[in-house]
Amino acid sequence: MTDTNHRTAMVKGLHDLAAFLEANPKVPVPRHGVTILYFPKRDTDAEMIIEVDRIATLLGTVTDPDDLVHGHYKACLAFGPVSYEALAILAARRAQHEADVSYSGCVVPDTTNAL
Structure with missing residues (x-):
């Protein structure tokens, strides 16, 4: 599917x-809203930041510096409880996540007293 066809299908799907x-x-809807989340192609931090800045300009918004402490670089535009976000997860945060999940399966919780 081409980018144009994918974009057309996405917009139609949202309208539908x-x-x-x-x-x-x-039919119930989520209480806390819905986010369309776009991740730029994984590249250097500088290249991903450039892409998020470009999208921020298209959205008519600015990036949120508070997200940098979490290793995220983000631009967001909200329509009430619905938002569009362009999010780059920077290299140091990705490396920390990989280190954190490297212990996955090594620690098994005691479930003998579980309900």
Whole structure:
């Protein structure tokens, strides 16, 4: 599927979902909103930051410096409880995550007293 076809299908799908939810008010929706999350192609931190800055300009917004402490570089545009975010996870944060999950399966919880 080409980028143009994918984009067209995505926009149509969002419209169709909105129309469906509007026509079926008994169908529950998430309490905390919905986020369309775009990740730039993994590259150097500098290249991913350039891409998120480019998207921030298209969105008419700025990046959120508070996310840098978590190793994220993000631009966001909200439409009420629905938002679009462009998010780059920077190299140091990805490395920390890999280190954290390297212990996966090594520690087994005691479930003898579990309900």
